Amino acid sequence: MTAAIEARDAALSFGETPALRGANLSVATGEIVAVMGPSGSGKSTLLHCLAGILVPDSGEIRFAGRRIDTLGERERSLLRRDTFGFVFQFGQLVPELTAAENVALPLLLGGVKRAAALAQARPWFDRLGLTGLEGRRSGELSGGQAQRVALARGLVARPQVLFADEPTGALDTLTGEQVMDLLVTAAREQGTTVVLVTHEARVAAYADRQVVVRDGRVNALVAA
Numbered sequence: 001m002t003a004a005i006e007a008r009d010a011a012l013s014f015g016e017t018p019a020l021r022g023a024n025l026s027v028a029t030g031e032i033v034a035v036m037g038p039s040g041s042g043k044s045t046l047l048h049c050l051a052g053i054l055v056p057d058s059g060e061i062r063f064a065g066r067r068i069d070t071l072g073e074r075e076r077s078l079l080r081r082d083t084f085g086f087v088f089q090f091g092q093l094v095p096e097l098t099a100a101e102n103v104a105l106p107l108l109l110g111g112v113k114r115a116a117a118l119a120q121a122r123p124w125f126d127r128l129g130l131t132g133l134e135g136r137r138s139g140e141l142s143g144g145q146a147q148r149v150a151l152a153r154g155l156v157a158r159p160q161v162l163f164a165d166e167p168t169g170a171l172d173t174l175t176g177e178q179v180m181d182l183l184v185t186a187a188r189e190q191g192t193t194v195v196l197v198t199h200e201a202r203v204a205a206y207a208d209r210q211v212v213v214r215d216g217r218v219n220a221l222v223a224a
């Protein structure tokens with residue numbers, strides 16, 4: 001079966017620093033994979049390569065069987081906008097926008113009219129336990145609330161792949177588990193493939209499969 005997203009022998013250096021040294025990872029459609037590993041091992045670099053944010057120096061990145069590392073910057077940017085969703089550690093909400101506008105943002109960028117985009121954003125507030133917070137700005141939300149808004153924004157356009165880089169990294173354990181519960185439930189409902197970078201075993205346990213990046217290479221998780 002064709003993988004949803006795949007790295008084949010991907011290598012990337014930042015100057016003299018090798019971040020990836022022949023990384024292989026194949027994620028099936030609808031699969032939720034947690035990428036673990038020590039600090040500086042290459043997890044975020046791998047995620048950024050898979051998501052078409054970075055281009056490896058060598059090797060291949062494929063989405064639905066098609067190479068994306070050979071695409072130009074504009075094509076990769078459109079692919080990211082139209083096909084992928086993103087959630088980062090600190091939410092990175094746009095502070096000037098309301099929570100509802102933040103959630104609607106990927107739709108607005110994709111050309112959906114404002115009223116329609118906001119209408120599509122609205123059900124996410126009930127779904128993620130954020131009812132009544134639609135008009136708040138990020139400064140008026142708790143860390144957990146802001147991260148749930150970021151999660152809604154990552155999923156609102158029904159991306160085929162959701163890339164999540166330490167989505168619970170800034171949250172306490174309980175709040176982080178609530179966010180993971182919501183992420184996994186929503187991704188499964190939509191059939192969204194998820195690549196999740198985390199250093200927390202408790203968070204990785206929500207995934208279907210865990211892999212470990214060490215020195216820029218991907219290994220299957222082997223029980224200690």
Ligand SMILES: Nc1ncnc2c1ncn2[C@@H]1O[C@H](COP(=O)(O)OP(=O)(O)OP(=O)(O)O)[C@@H](O)[C@H]1O
Pocket residue numbers: 014017018019037038039040041042043044045046199
């Ligand atoms: N933009 C950059 N410029 C220079 N070096 C970088 C850059 N991004 C990452 N690196 C280096 O590449 C290596 C891999 O970094 P990466 O961020 O992928 O690791 P990570 O496993 O995600 O780490 P962490 O868990 O600490 O976030 C590290 O040695 C890092 O210092």
